[in-house]
Amino acid sequence: MPTTKVTMPQLGESVHEGTISKWLVKPGDKLVEFEPMLEVDTDKVNAEVPAPVTGVLKEILAQEGATVQAGSEIAIVELEGDGKGAAAPEKVEATAAAADEPAGGGDAMPSAEQARAADAQPRPSPQAAPQAQAPAEAAETPAEAAEAPAAAERDSQVHRFSPGVLMLAEESGVDLARIKGTGLGGRVTKRDVRQFVEGQSGAEPAPAESAPAGATSTPGAAAEQPAAAREGDQTVPLTRMRRLIAENMTKSKATIPHAWQTQEVDMSGVVGNRSRHKAAFAEREGFSLTYLPYVIAAAVASLREHPEVNATFNGDAILVHGNINLGVSVGFEDTLLVPVIKSADSLSLAGIARAVNDLAGRAKTKQLKGDDLQGGTFTVNNSGTFGTLFSYSVISPGQAGILTMEAIVERPVAVRGMIGIKPMMYLCFSFDHRTLDGLQAARYLTSCRQWLEAVTAETPIY
């Protein structure tokens, strides 16, 4: 004989449980559908609950006094006959109105959009049409997505970034090209960025106030096949600074056809001049006079003479700059900055010395402002201070060249048929071959050399 389970009905809109106050039938008794079966108390109503089916009460599962949730099983009933040929229901609720299950019995409910679309759509009338439009479209999207998409479609979002992702990437100095997206169409999600950043444990927060010259121009280092780490290798996460330098240098080398020239400069006059002014200068200015200001002064004076070097290659034209804003490379242990001396041609040598001292000092203490790092039209690099003799420097994007002063070394040289010892220095010049040819570059370099060699002990520095 088939049996069915009787469940506690929901007695009232806001009632979720009831206390069985009295069973009106006992096991073995015959039940008649709609005849009273038990009494239930809730905090809202007290009610007689009728039998949901006709049959014989087989077992009581919830005794008098028990408080049970609506929907819980309270009795087992043996159905009459063989269940009238139909498959016996597994459960019968004690009232006609079924209690809804908030947590759901696993009903495969379509999404609300589909619900709306299905419901609002069947007979589109002119009035209903605009309203129904949006949900209908919304409903199509998941359906389309469910079909096996072509590979192109699957990756269609790889290079599209949401504003939230761009902001987080910027804040955490992450190169989005390095992140594999898990979102729709291969999209990089905010969560992907966050997990990527968390993966780089120990990554130091990037110095927000400092950026190399040209950092504001478009980043976009070409993606490389990452090298596999071998045993003993250590992965050093990129700082924001390292990443920006990498991006800029890659861009420079990828877009600028570099050419390179070197001349040798007799620095005797400069050395003599510096020796003469050194002590007084230090006393007066509070810092010591170095050779760098001389080279900068030479570079600036020569730019005045050869304005085509103070220029930007602009694709279909060359932009020759009216102002000479001279970038000076300042290297530290972990960073490289190129602060800019604005309108450097208006300064005396001492003025240049002061400007260099000021910028370098502030670079060291991270006091540079964004403006200090922008607008450079030419760069002077001083790798000689590290003892180098020849440097093939990389041009800052947007400039036509970079002049590098090397170490000043006393060398035997031929002077009017005799061997003499002189302080000598190589002056290296990397230039954008799109803007300048060897002739112009050599003229410029020559001009620099001649300016430096013309200095004597008597040349005023103020």
Add this chain to the structure above:
Amino acid sequence: MAQTQSKAKETTRVEEWYYQEPVDWRDTDLDEETLRSWFHLMLLGRQIDYRCQVLNRQGRAPFIISCAGHEAAQIGASWPLRPQHDWISPYYRDVVLCFRMGLTPLDLMLSVLAKPADPASGGKQTPGHFSDTRHNIISGGSPLATQMVHGVGAAYALKMDGADKMVLTSYGEGAGAEGDAHEAFNFAAIYKLPIVFLCQNNGFAISTPFNKEYAVEHAAQRALGYGFPGVTLDGRDPVTVYHVAKEAVARARGDQGPTLIETIVDRLGAHSSEDDQRRYRTQEELEQLSSNDCLSRFRTKLIEQDILSEKQVQEYEDDVKGEVTQATRQGLDSPDAKPEDALTNVYALSVPEAKDPAPDAETEEVNMVQALRDALAWEMEHDERVVVLGEDVGPKGGVFLVTDGLYHRFGGERVLDTPIAESSIAGVSLGLALAGKRPVAEMQFTDFAHMAFNQITNEIAKFRYRTNGDWGVPMVIRAPMGGHVHGALYHSQSVEARFATPGLKIVIPSTPYEAKGLLFSAMRDEDPVLFFEHKRLYRMVKEAVPKGDYLIPLQQARVVRAGDDISVFCYGLMVHYALQAAKNLEEQGYSIEVVDLRTVYPLDKDAILASARKTGKCLVLYEDNFSVSIGSEVAAIIADEAWRWLDAPVKRLGGLDVPAMPYAEPMENFFMPNPEKVTQALKELAEF
């Protein structure tokens, strides 16, 4: 307090209506001096009226509404009142009535000229909307007859206080057709309130004549049907009006209930400066009006009876003109409103502060019904101003038993069973609040709050604003809301978006603890709060709730569950569905933040933006209709102000755009969001 009783046949008493024949002043307690002061006030009303017409024609007063022809009725009816003691709830022609209560010509001019110094509204309402807390003049709005219900509420409060005070509420006969007039009469009659209804019948509702407003011969005959006396009389004679009003006021003070006085008056001018009555009145009719002018008649009588000489009349007229000119001058010189004054007095400046439960407070596992009941009982115990009113809130304890036990504990005077008339439940509460009570009204279901829509959104919400902060309306309207309870179209609605009006706060709690703390804050707020309780939550969750009082501040959302990947913004029942769905997503490795908005109007923008900016993916979840909902607003705020942080389009999951929730379970489930649908929506967002 009066109790309704079944009237046995032998006790049946039918109130009477009668027409009051003219009364000679010498048969009353009036004296000559009083008549002269009446003449002064009537003249002042008329001269102000003339001046207003002039200002209107000069373009200085865009809108004017006239009292001309009503002066006699107003002075006679108001004379038995005690200024600064009794209350009035006037209508837009009551210039002389308000003068009698203490309003000055300058006050009126400031209102006509829309100056910030206008005591009625600070330049926010058109002239004719008199209001002044100093003189117990209740502010009126433009919808008709609402003021009658407010007057009734104030009368209930005055009666509770046993202070020998009464209310006069006044209306044009046109307003008598409004449902609020009916509800006011009925409520006042049931509770035998100290109130006088003054009908100023000028025969026209703008252009619609009396016989298209009423099928009875006299407006006051209606009083009989409500169970209180009605009197009709010639309102052009102030003495007769006074004679009747004096008796009505005595009845009110003597606990004998309301009286309806119908004064037959003439509207000498057009309805307003926007109206031209020649379109619907004949030339003869208009000429006859001026020959019957109540002011001329009174002037003639005073001269005939040697109470005033011609010369004295002239002096009075000159004095009043001078008074009006001075008021006009002062009014014109008063500074103009600043544009940003438009932003002031939407809400009170102070709100109740958070208060934690007492550290040693015992807790009890209770459901939301019990938590709400405890809050109500505690507040009634500690604040005798608190009055609970609504349908079946008395001995039955409300249909959901939230007010169970309050009637027996605090008595029928403070726990009132009202007639089934939602507009007056709201409007009476407003009147109670004005007269110093702290009403907590119950609408049996939010679905029926629509009957009170005008009172709630047009009156209650606007009261502080339209009186420029002079009046405040500290009151709460509780109502059960929401679906998944087989409530069908009219017992399931979410009406919060429809009612969202600046001036109101709308709170929807999600748990018993929350409900109690938020209700305390609502009851102590200086502004009106709609407190919608989800029926499904009434008994769904039990949790430990501290005894005693504690306050959870309004307009502060709460992060129920912190997460990094997706924010869900929700309230009420949906908070529970969101939490279940969040758990499902957690199993799949996603971290979901659930934000319970708590106060759905005005929204806690800071909390919404903070969460949206944090996660970048937002699901707005609600069971209201999909479109034009609170959720739509949340989505708009995020789109407006968090776009740069977003990682996915803002997603909404709401009910269907069908008129309301259908009854059959499959359809109801289809309408409602549930944890599976929320899970699905979150998955789609997670995978975006």
